[in-house]
Amino acid sequence: xxxxxxxxxxxxxxxxxxxxxxxxxxxxxxxxxxxxxxxxxxxxxxxxxxxxxxxxxxxxxxxxxxxxxxxxxxxxxxxxxxxxxxxxxxxxxxxxxxxxxxxxxxxxxxxxxxxxxxxxxxxxxxxxxxxxxxxxxxxxxxxxxxxxxxxxxxxxxxxxxxxxxxxxxxxxxxxxxxxxxxxxxxxxxxxxxxxxxxxxxxxxxxxxxxxxxxxxxxxxxxxxxxxxxxxxxxxxx
Numbered sequence: 001x002x003x004x005x006x007x008x009x010x011x012x013x014x015x016x017x018x019x020x021x022x023x024x025x026x027x028x029x030x031x032x033x034x035x036x037x038x039x040x041x042x043x044x045x046x047x048x049x050x051x052x053x054x055x056x057x058x059x060x061x062x063x064x065x066x067x068x069x070x071x072x073x074x075x076x077x078x079x080x081x082x083x084x085x086x087x088x089x090x091x092x093x094x095x096x097x098x099x100x101x102x103x104x105x106x107x108x109x110x111x112x113x114x115x116x117x118x119x120x121x122x123x124x125x126x127x128x129x130x131x132x133x134x135x136x137x138x139x140x141x142x143x144x145x146x147x148x149x150x151x152x153x154x155x156x157x158x159x160x161x162x163x164x165x166x167x168x169x170x171x172x173x174x175x176x177x178x179x180x181x182x183x184x185x186x187x188x189x190x191x192x193x194x195x196x197x198x199x200x201x202x203x204x205x206x207x208x209x210x211x212x213x214x215x216x217x218x219x220x221x222x223x224x225x226x227x228x229x230x231x232x233x234x235x236x237x
Contacts, residue, residue, distance in 0.1 A: 009169060009191040013207040018043070018176035020184075021091040023130045025138040025160075026167020026193040033220045034136040035167060035193050037204070038079050038089050041212040046070040051234040052215040057082045059217055064236035074118055074125075080217060086138075087219070090129040091172060092118065098129065108139060109157055116153040117145050123181050124150045128170045136162030136223050140170050140188050148180075158188055167193045201231040 009024065024037035040061070042048040049068045052059045058080035063069040077093040085102045088095050094115045101111035108131050118125040124145035131139045139159050146152035160168060168188035173181045194200035201218040208216065219230040 004190070006166060006190045006192050007169075009167070009193075010203050010207045012169065012189070012191065013204065013209075016175050017209040018173055018181070018212055020125070020172030020181070021128065022169060022171035023089050023091070023128055023140070024167050024169045024191060024193075025089070025130045025132050025140065026191070027136050027162045027164050028193055028195045028220065029165035030195055031162075031164040032224070033222055034132055034138075034162065036080070036087055036089050036130070036132050036219045036221075037167075037217065038091075039204075039208060039216040040079075040091075040214045041208065042075075042214050043212060047075055048214055049236070050075060050214055051236050052079075052217055052232050054232065055081075058087075059232070061215075064234075074120060080219075085131065086134050087132040087221070088129070089132065090127065092127050094127055094129055098131070108141075112141050112143060112155060112157075115143060117143050117150070119150075121150050122148065122179065124183070125181075126172050126183050128172060128184075130170070132221075134223075134226065138162070138168075140168060142170060142184065144183055165193055167191045197229060197231060201233070205233045 021040045026035045049064050050061050051064050053062045060078045078095045081088045081095050081099050083102050088098050098108050098111045127143040129141045141157045144154045146154050169191045170188040197220045205216050216233040221228040
């Protein structure tokens with residue numbers, strides 16, 4: 001087993017019909033840009049009734065059809081927010097918790113120690129988070145249930161240097177499952193990153209399962225200037 005093997009993100013997505021929600025952070029092969037990716041998938045009508053909407057400091061989820069919204073709990077939040085420390089990317093409202101702690105000069109680890117996995121038993125969906133620094137380095141975290149009954153929370157934290165062409169992929173589920181969806185296991189997966197945003201974003205969107213995918217966000221940030229370009233794909237248009 002090669003623990004340093006770098007996988008193809010497109011292949012991973014094509015072979016998994018339900019990774020759930022996913023975060024990828026990394027750097028382009030030319031070493032000039034940092035990369036942040038976030039996607040959401042869903043199986044219920046309530047979950048699938050969403051789109052990504054741009055905000056001045058990032059993006060938020062929004063009901064595509066307000067009449068179909070049954071419960072905003074756990075599905076309406078700001079996945080991406082800019083802060084003085086960099087870019088926060090998460091799969092829930094812990095985005096705001098992290099932003100508030102960083103704004104007070106406290107650590108992102110301290111912020112996530114106040115949070116836990118989602119209260120959606122029996123799945124106990126993990127909370128996944130990322131913090132992309134302005135120099136291209138990044139941190140990732142996953143908060144998981146310690147057992148099938150959700151009696152405790154395991155908090156794992158990871159910190160990575162910026163390496164050209166390399167990213168790390170963290171997602172909520174191993175794959176589909178009934179009645180319980182199996183949670184992600186192990187460390188964030190090493191994946192390759194492409195230089196060109198449009199081609200990469202389009203391929204990623206195409207490889208996400210057509211039935212379960214909802215939205216995709218991709219941002220490339222120039223490390224020298226701080227300027228960025230981003231792409232948003234919504235199944236519901």
